[in-house]
Amino acid sequence: MNITSFLIYCIIITFTPGPTNIAILSTVHNFGAKKAMEYTYGATIAFGLLLVISTLLNTILMTIIPKILIVMQIIGSFYMFYLAYQIYKMDTSKPTVNQSGTFKSGFLMQFLNPKVVLFTMTVIPSFIMPHYIAMPTVTLSVIAITLIGFLAFITWVLFGTIFKEFLQKHKKAVNVMMALFLAYAAIEIWM
Template structure:
């Protein structure tokens, strides 16, 4: 396996803005890093599940991708639009009594199963850098763990940014929420471009 191109692709894909990273930043900004951690663990667990599925069902997904892709696009876009509206309409952190709403382990986990970016990332990285080489089940699990670790570092990095700049972001919360909503809207629209 060409490790440097594999690692480059994995790092770039994991650290660029997308639903996981944007929601991780927002969760830490709203809740603080410690209270956002269940959401981050949910994202990580979901990422690992998607990577395993991408490994073991890659050929089947490619075969059925034309039929599955449109439904994944619709579900992913609708969920990102929902998140964008929810962030744009959210109350001030100081007024919001239910800070943890939407940032649980379960929501982080379930987000992965409709997050088109992570699904396509898993399919692409596995089919391009792993499947062409003779790999064992142990290697597939190891690759899935490696990709999950990279993803975990990415969401934690975005969450740390949200926590470190919490005071600044909270001071400019309305503008920040609109920018985050627009980024999610862009993510949803980019599926169709």
């Protein structure tokens, strides 16, 4: 296995903007780092669970993957448009109530996030299983990939925390930009 290619793939996929990372940034912006961390914990556990599911069901999923991907694209796109709309219509003049940024919302988002689903279904069979089939090695790989994802999520929490004052000052413009990025990500699923 080419460890460099594997790490580059994992880092690029997990650290680049996507629905989860944008949602984390929005949560920091609107509800603070503590709520964003709660969301991040849910997202991380779901991310690891998706890796485990991918590992355990890889051979079965390969036969039905086109059907799963189409369903995930449809559900994920609509959910991302819904999130974009919620971010856009958020009333910036009223104080916000902590309704978002929960462990549950972070957890569920991962199962509806096509970027995460595609990544978790491809990384193990592409990089790990062709070279390693021993359960301890595969398990360590799943743990390592989950930690990389967690580090990516934490980076977005830190980014949001560092720039919180700026983001608060330009709240409506930031919400519009995040909504547009999320809508763009939803559209890109179909390209």
